[in-house]
Amino acid sequence: MITCSRVTAFLVIAVLVLLAAGCTGGKTISPPQEPLDPRVETLYGKAYVLWGREDRCSDPERAIALLNSALDIAPEHAPSLVRRGLAYAQLGYFEDAFNDITRAITLSPTAENYAWRAAVLLREGNEKAAQSDLDFAFRLDNNCRQAWNTQGLLHLAQGDDEKACKAFRNASNAGDATWLIRARKENICR
Secondary structure (H helix, E strand, O other): OOOHHHHHHHHHHHHHHHHHOOOOOOOOOOOOOOOOOHHHHHHHHHHHHHHOOOOOOOOHHHHHHHHHHHHHHOOOOHHHHHHHHHHHHHOOOHHHHHHHHHHHHHHOOOHHHHHHHHHHHHHHOOHHHHHHHHHHHHHHOOOOHHHHHHHHHHHHHOOOHHHHHHHHHHHHHOOOOHHHHHHHHOOOOO
């Protein structure tokens, strides 16, 4: 039997890792539309690698400094805004995280960017707004693994393990089994 505290602990860890993650299969979050200044590519790349294999930024302050420099050069570089937002979220600066990702959505309204903002909203406890962003993400791309993983975490927060596992399986089918594997290890999903 799974205790409430065990599910809560899993959910807290999952949301923190999801917020800090670069769970995009090694791709940039939102590809730039025009040629990018090589300095921005270098700064973004240096920040990106700080997420490593553990799905958490090893040095969010450093990532923010690098991304600030990239954004000084290219203020409308949506991937830098999202990544900086994720670093802010990892540090607990949710308003800054929300603002950065909202700006990225304005520049690049992708399903993945809406899913990232939903993750920030979920971490803040705003489940209704998180679901609204997820609904929009699914309208844009019903196969967005980031949206499915965040949907699973939202269902866990609401105490619906069955729906959470279904969402994690959908994310796995879309190419990211990270949360399904973790939920199975915690005996939340089969």
